[in-house]
Amino acid sequence: MDTPRPTGARIDPATGHLLVPWSDGVTLRYPIDALRAACPCAGCVDEWTGKVLVSIEMFPGVTLKSLKQVGQYAFNVVFSDGHDTGLYTWPRLREIGRNDGDAAPPT
Numbered sequence: 001m002d003t004p005r006p007t008g009a010r011i012d013p014a015t016g017h018l019l020v021p022w023s024d025g026v027t028l029r030y031p032i033d034a035l036r037a038a039c040p041c042a043g044c045v046d047e048w049t050g051k052v053l054v055s056i057e058m059f060p061g062v063t064l065k066s067l068k069q070v071g072q073y074a075f076n077v078v079f080s081d082g083h084d085t086g087l088y089t090w091p092r093l094r095e096i097g098r099n100d101g102d103a104a105p106p107t
């Protein structure tokens, strides 16, 4: 089976969260502060130890400034705090996305 890949990206106007629909039919939600705190760049994660140097509390009210696809493997996200070095690869995005599921499970 192919690795799922995003088929788009949009901001949910109600919450300001990023919504990414995937090729396998799943749509995942990304609060922007959580996305920012999950930045995998060398400035946010220690390259040698893998220690995460940022946390969600550091980014109150951060918003998404722009997002562009890099090749066939990642999104480059620019945040309102000016941070633009993070590359969010598809596997990484799948890992950190939140699945809202169905509002009401079938009974």
Ligand SMILES: [Zn+2]
Residues within 6 Å of the ligand: 039, 040, 041, 042, 043, 044, 045, 083, 085, 086
């Ligand atoms: Zn970063």
